[in-house]
Amino acid sequence: MLKIENLHARVEGxxxxxxxxxxxxxxxxxxxxxxxxxxxxxxxxxxxxRDGYEVTAGSVTYNGIDLLALEPExxxxxxxxxxxxxxxxxxxxxxxxxxxxxxNAQRKARGEKEFDxxxxxxxVREKLKVMQISDELLxxxxxxxxxxxEKKRNEIFQMAVLEPQLAILDETDSGLDIDxxxxxxxxxxxxxxxxxAFLMITHYQRLLDYVVPDFVHVLADxxxxxxxxxxxxxxxxxxxxxxxxxxxxx
Amino acid sequence: MSQAAPLPLVASLLDMPLPASGxxxxxxxxxxxxxxxxxGGLPDTRxxxxxxxxxxxxxxxxxARGDAAATSRAVAASTFALPGVDGPRLVFxxxxxxxxxxxxxxxxxGLTLQPLSQALxxxxxxxxxxxxxxxxxxxxxxxxxxxxxxxxxxxxxxAAGVKVIAPxxxxxxxxxxxxxxxxxxxxxxELGEGAxxxxxxxxxxxxxxxQLATVVSDIELREGAQLHHTVLQNVAVIAxxxxxxxxxxHAHAQAMLHVLELGGALVRHDLRAELVGDGARFDTxxxxxxxxxxxxxxxxxIRHQALSTTSTSTWRGVANDRAxxxxxxxxxxxxxxxxxxxxxxxxxxxxSPSAEIDTKPELEIYxxxxxxxxxxxxxxxxxxxxxxxxxRGIPLAEARALLTAAFCxxxxxxxxxxxxREHLSALLTAHLPA
Numbered sequence: 001m002l003k004i005e006n007l008h009a010r011v012e013g014x015x016x017x018x019x020x021x022x023x024x025x026x027x028x029x030x031x032x033x034x035x036x037x038x039x040x041x042x043x044x045x046x047x048x049x050r051d052g053y054e055v056t057a058g059s060v061t062y063n064g065i066d067l068l069a070l071e072p073e074x075x076x077x078x079x080x081x082x083x084x085x086x087x088x089x090x091x092x093x094x095x096x097x098x099x100x101x102x103x104n105a106q107r108k109a110r111g112e113k114e115f116d117x118x119x120x121x122x123x124v125r126e127k128l129k130v131m132q133i134s135d136e137l138l139x140x141x142x143x144x145x146x147x148x149x150e151k152k153r154n155e156i157f158q159m160a161v162l163e164p165q166l167a168i169l170d171e172t173d174s175g176l177d178i179d180x181x182x183x184x185x186x187x188x189x190x191x192x193x194x195x196x197a198f199l200m201i202t203h204y205q206r207l208l209d210y211v212v213p214d215f216v217h218v219l220a221d222x223x224x225x226x227x228x229x230x231x232x233x234x235x236x237x238x239x240x241x242x243x244x245x246x247x248x249x250x
Numbered sequence: 251m252s253q254a255a256p257l258p259l260v261a262s263l264l265d266m267p268l269p270a271s272g273x274x275x276x277x278x279x280x281x282x283x284x285x286x287x288x289x290g291g292l293p294d295t296r297x298x299x300x301x302x303x304x305x306x307x308x309x310x311x312x313x314a315r316g317d318a319a320a321t322s323r324a325v326a327a328s329t330f331a332l333p334g335v336d337g338p339r340l341v342f343x344x345x346x347x348x349x350x351x352x353x354x355x356x357x358x359x360g361l362t363l364q365p366l367s368q369a370l371x372x373x374x375x376x377x378x379x380x381x382x383x384x385x386x387x388x389x390x391x392x393x394x395x396x397x398x399x400x401x402x403x404x405x406x407x408x409a410a411g412v413k414v415i416a417p418x419x420x421x422x423x424x425x426x427x428x429x430x431x432x433x434x435x436x437x438x439x440e441l442g443e444g445a446x447x448x449x450x451x452x453x454x455x456x457x458x459x460x461q462l463a464t465v466v467s468d469i470e471l472r473e474g475a476q477l478h479h480t481v482l483q484n485v486a487v488i489a490x491x492x493x494x495x496x497x498x499x500h501a502h503a504q505a506m507l508h509v510l511e512l513g514g515a516l517v518r519h520d521l522r523a524e525l526v527g528d529g530a531r532f533d534t535x536x537x538x539x540x541x542x543x544x545x546x547x548x549x550x551x552i553r554h555q556a557l558s559t560t561s562t563s564t565w566r567g568v569a570n571d572r573a574x575x576x577x578x579x580x581x582x583x584x585x586x587x588x589x590x591x592x593x594x595x596x597x598x599x600x601x602s603p604s605a606e607i608d609t610k611p612e613l614e615i616y617x618x619x620x621x622x623x624x625x626x627x628x629x630x631x632x633x634x635x636x637x638x639x640x641x642r643g644i645p646l647a648e649a650r651a652l653l654t655a656a657f658c659x660x661x662x663x664x665x666x667x668x669x670x671r672e673h674l675s676a677l678l679t680a681h682l683p684a
Binding site for chain 1: 632633634635637638639640641642643644645646648649652653655656657659660
């Protein structure tokens with residue numbers, strides 16, 4: 001589904017990704033772990049098409065197409081979703097209105113029929129139930145005045161409604177207490193499916209106790225320096241990031 | 251200044267013969283105001299209140315007076331229809347009262363609503379105080395020519411204690427003519443003690459009139475009166491419109507104004523309030539949204555003159571293309587207006603690198619125990635928010651429109667009339683750049 005090859009990217013002239021390669025197949029959950037400054041968030045931002053990230057070499061192929069050539073909204077309609085590390089507050093825009101606009105824009109881009117407000121409300125109600133989120137959230141402005149946990153849950157809720165093929169979770173676990181973390185993890189687990197892949201970017205191992213990954217990769221200094229199964233995460237937990245990657249090809 | 255040949259605009263406006271009213275004091279006032287306009291001419295940008303609104307181009311144009319066909323000119327009702335809003339209505343086309351388009355049947359008890367031309371035929375004495383005013387200040391130019399030339403307008407009175415809830419609609423339509431037309435209207439509105447009024451004022455165009463209109467309104471709110479006033483200005487982008495609205499609030503009177511400034515080539519609105527009675531309250535919410543080459547200027551001036559008076563002002567400006575927005579919010583808390591509370595905020599959004607908004611909040615306080623806050627900003631759409639929306643699949647243009655509408659929303663949020671709120675909100679959305 002996703003193939004990243006030798007990706008180099010710069011932010012403000014500084015090279016952050018230095019030859020990152022990674023393959024993700026449908027149905028898989030990949031965890032990308034690494035210390036601060038390794039390039040984790042840059043990876044998420046490059047994949048979702050944020051401005052200010054300059055790709056200087058390498059390629060990203062998504063379902064056979066050049067992902068990097070697409071505008072952010074086109075990537076979204078093609079099924080790429082980024083759960084933000086810092087979800088943006090948008091005063092004055094109602095959460096439901098925003099989500100329906102996004103949902104219908106994606107459908108329109110794919111040549112599908114848009115949902116009217118009744119159809120959409122029905123869908124949202126179903127998703128709320130699955131995500132165990134109170135509908136009070138829907139009536140507020142997007143993320144405005146939300147607690148850290150509410151913002152992250154709102155990201156997962158958006159993901160549930162938009163049903164992406166490739167979900168990138170950028171430090172979705174950061175800043176959450178254990179209860180909030182469990183809620184978010186339950187939401188993610190409910191969305192796991194053979195058609196959907198997850199890329200979970202995280203600094204800590206604890207999220208992986210609740211969302212068990214198929215693969216764990218260590219990102220350091222802009223490259224994947226080690227890959228393995230979930231036991232790699234436990235090893236990191238024990239020994240930290242120091243000294244990792246010596247076994248990886250330079 | 252009087253030595254030089256007058257500008258074509260000044261000459262053409264003065265070319266119109268003074269209308270004789272048959273009322274000595276009124277004719278004298280018109281003559282005085284006409285002379286003041288002839289002597290003063292147009293203010294230039296050295297006059298502080300006109301610093302950002304140059305009248306050079308307008309000054310070179312000439313306008314004809316009077317539209318002989320105005321009484322029968324066909325005007326589509328859709329020009330001013332507000333779905334779901336019923337109630338009394340007074341309609342003017344090119345400055346001329348149109349009984350056929352108005353709705354004056356079965357006015358509620360205690361409501362007087364008639365064209366000024368009719369009111370002057372009856373007992374003109376109650377209008378004497380307002381209509382005898384002389385305007386001599388240099389920034390009064392258009393008000394003095396209005397006072398000299400306006401033969402019609404609105405007379406609206408609500409008797410003490412009467413509540414007129416179904417909003418009264420005042421509609422000023424400019425309709426296209428073969429010549430460039432100037433017209434003037436003078437409105438006198440008074441709410442008696444404890445009276446209440448919902449009022450909708452619309453400035454709209456039928457087709458594309460390249461005209462100049464002046465509208466001067468005096469609004470008096472007696473003790474404890476309450477006014478909910480919505481102003482919708484959506485004239486054609488080639489029409490010019492210059493208004494002054496002066497509101498006087500007596501003790502514990504309250505006025506809440508919602509203003510939408512969308513249309514017009516050159517638009518100027520001087521909105522002045524005097525809080526002369528203890529405990530009076532004046533709230534304004536407004537949006538100005540020029541695009542293309544439009545120029546929209548709002549000059550808000552609030553004077554707190556009595557104890558414990560309150561004013562709040564929330565304004566948003568959005569300028570696109572090569573348009574220009576101007577906002578000046580001047581609040582004065584005069585000596586003796588102790589315990590007053592004044593707040594003013596004006597946030598502005600530039601959607602294009604060639605657009606410009608000049609904003610100037612001014613606050614002068616000469617009283618004690620005053621709470622006051624003011625602020626103004628000019629900025630662009632937030633890139634992080636735009637990316638957030640796009641990352642969810644919303645195309646760039648739609649994302650920009652959505653954020654711009656949200657930026658303006660604070661202004662309409664507390665409009666109590668839901669039908670009206672929906673309507674204005676839809677109009678705003680329709681004006682957003684696609």
